[in-house]
Amino acid sequence: MNAPGSTKATPLHGIASDAIDASCRMPLFVLFGVAALWLAASSVFGLIASIKFHSPTFLSEAGWLTYGRVYPAAKSMFLYGFALPAALGTTLWIFARIGKVGAAQPFFIAAGGALWNLGVLAGVIGIFAGHSTGFENMEMPRYAAVLLFFGFLLIGIWTLVTLHERRDRRLGVTQWFLLAALFWFPWIYSTAQLLLVVWPARGTAQAVIHWWFSANFTVLWCGLAGLGVVFYFIEHVAGRPLHNSPLAVFALWTSLLFVSWTGIPAGAPVPAWIPTLSTIAGVVSVVPLIALAMVLVPTLRATDVPPSAGGEITSHRSAWCRLTSTVPGRLVASGLVAFLVAWVVQLICAIPSVNGFVQFTWFTYALSQLNLYAFLALTLFGAIYLIAPRVAGMDWPWPKVVRLHFWLAVIGIALIVLPLAAGGLLQASKFASKASHPELSFVTVANGTLHFLRISSIGEVLLLLGHVLLAGNLLTLMARCARARLAAAYESAVAEVRTAEVKP
């Protein structure tokens, strides 16, 4: 295997792919570069929040460093600072690459990225200042949401135009999923903003809308965007056609139809028909899951297709081997595994008794981390590690560090998800035995999870290290690329002047 992320041989489609990559350079540098910084910042504050759980006096003097602000700030930085821009940048590049067309209006997309990041900055400062909306996963205040809206509009519109102008007219599964994600986020975010912040709904409707938004964002949107990247890697990096494309599209539509209704806990204090519908939707979501498994498993297990025109067979590796033979592919493959596990667990948790068992415990948090980090973040890391060197036109400054980041990320997230899931189940079983053990107070039970929380803090440290490595590698890459281009521009300018001097 060659050095991870190396781009030595990139004659993808001759001149075209280089030109396409170059057209994406400015927007992707803005989107990916700042995203990497937000990610590092997010894990710093995430670590602080995690430490506060077992050492409550840690950094408790200043109001802005209290848990109630640090945690939402860290989560917002992750979701809005990292995940969304990274997914948007990836979508743009994939649309351009598959469509064999350059990015439409790179400048406006980059401007949109800048505006979006300004919105995130305003939002995060707002959260630290205590202006949070109070709704989890959308804490950033209204003024930030306005900036986010216009930023997204600029990016989204020109990404759509890029898709529209594609020279290869076919729409594949990858594009379907990414397109759905591109539409789903603005629809749920603006609806939730309007109904919760601008013209707040009254009473139980508020909680219902908020649950709806959270599930649609952290489960559905995250699934669409992440799967889009997974499909791109399978089809265009590992180079394997999907086993059954119509089935994948069927999975897309059924998840839009059913998963979008999930997320309201079974015992929620709202009129019973709402959680009941949510439970039903959760159970029926087994259909898209089966469909996806039926697409992915045979596709990944199949060995190389024998060449039709008698060309020589170079290897007999399965698509899974091909996918996992590079570090970016391995990141995406790990993400895919996490996705499937998370979905199965979510299905089981849709059963009301199970839902009631694990509610209010660390288990639900572990599950959401499995989805948001182990699946989405790892997948997006894979995309960034694949795309950035191509767009920059040079290899990673420290290719070995890419592999190191892979291990830090995988071990780090495992140290968060596994202990917290175990601790959560322990917590849940203690809550369930309260009837026979009345001496078990909520606080005693919560204290029982402290060891698990300490382990998860170690996981946070590993993730933080990984994020610093990613940011360092990416920013250095961008700086080198900029320097090389400046030098080249200078050279050609000088050469022109010289020829001009020689001529007369």
Add this chain to the structure above:
Amino acid sequence: MDPSLLNAPEADEMEPKKDVVPVWLIVLMVMLLYWGAVYFDRQGGWFSPQVYAPYRNLEEVRAYQPGGGAGDLFELGRSVYGQTCVACHQANGLGVAGQFPPLADSEWVNEPEPGRLIRIVLAGLQGPMTVKGQQYGAATMTPFAPILSDQQIAAVLTYVRQNADWGNKAPAVTPEQVAAVREKIANRSQPFTAPELLSISPAE
């Protein structure tokens, strides 16, 4: 990265496939949706805004949470009593010997007209008095006019007067009756004494 990966076939080089969605998956989906409809019929309370978990339909809610009419006032009274009176008169309404007189079977409580009772709760009570043949007067009952509404006072007195477990049986008290008395004694700052109450007609 392996160069062969990057030279992978693009979409146009892939063979078109004739795969479709398997029929059994659609059948499974339809079956699950049918189950969903049945489940909703059983658990969903048919969109009634009054049915909350753990109840599954309106009948269950009515069966477990009876309400409506005067019964409501009684139930409200139970909770008011549990929050405000129980500390002194005890949950069983028997009070504490020598300190807090009993409400159970008390001749004061069972007076046909509630005028005196309303005054006791609104303005409080102090000084020596006799209840069921026992002398009291060591402690003072605090006024509740500032913290309880007419509705709540009517409710708690209805609860006390109609509490069959305590052997009480007297007509309910209405919020209007409380409001009328509240107006009459609006200027009063001192708790009543037993002789003073006895000088007032209970109907007033």
